[in-house]
Amino acid sequence: MIITIDTTTGTISLVKAYRAIAKFEQSLEITATGNLRPTIKFLGQVSGWLRDNGFNDATLSAAWQFWIIVNRLCVHSKDTIETDAEVAFWYGIDASKLSEIEKLGFIQNVDKLRCRKRIADGDFAKTDYEGVYYLYLTAFEDEQLAQKMKSKAFAAYVEEKTRKQGVKS
Known part of the structure; x- marks a missing residue:
């Protein structure tokens, strides 16, 4: 995933970001579902991780935005894989090669x-x-x-x- 924080643009693995954020969430008992209230300590850990990965200008605000984006991308990815798996199971075809409209038709x-x-x-x-x-x-x-x-x-x-x-x- 390509991200820009202030003047720094770089690439971060979504899987690596997800694992780091999940580790921070677990250690501080914060989850991406239900009643979200990220703490300053949590955002500090995320911004520190971003700095460790080359984004030296990562602020708490940037960490919060990064956390939200990573969670949204993960939910979208999970939904896509579940849809593809369901289409593959019921129809015996590789759904990753289908357009969104074709997948929708099959899922319906x-x-x-x-x-x-x-x-x-x-x-x-x-x-x-x-x-x-x-x-x-x-x-x-x-x-x-x-x-x-x-x-x-x-x-x-x-x-x-x-x-x-x-x-x-």
């Missing part, structure tokens, strides 16, 4: 694939008629099919309840 259909897989595997309660309805509707976007499967599930539900009552008497 993952719920359909998950539902279709559950149906194919029989991984759902056959008597949960409401659940069956939404499962089929999501999988196939076919209202008639979803209603038909809901009716079958309702019949199975009634049969199960009737059978249980028959056993009790």
Whole structure:
């Protein structure tokens, strides 16, 4: 990552920066989630690290901005990798070679694939008629099919309840 602090421009590894910041956060019990309140001591550690890496003019303000940027880049990177992994898992393709629009199209259909897989595997309660309805509707976007499967599930539900009552008497 290329950064400029005052008059100094240089390159810092995002991974190296992330590891250093995570170490400082952990030692001072500061996290990048929830209620953020970086302390002067923490920012001092970050600005010291920046100075150690060639940015001699690094101030506490610069350290704060650097911390925010590193966290945002890490969140974006994590989201990108999760998206790529999900596309690769469900579609068996290398998502890193796709455009953002192509990835979005694939990701928007993952719920359909998950539902279709559950149906194919029989991984759902056959008597949960409401659940069956939404499962089929999501999988196939076919209202008639979803209603038909809901009716079958309702019949199975009634049969199960009737059978249980028959056993009790």
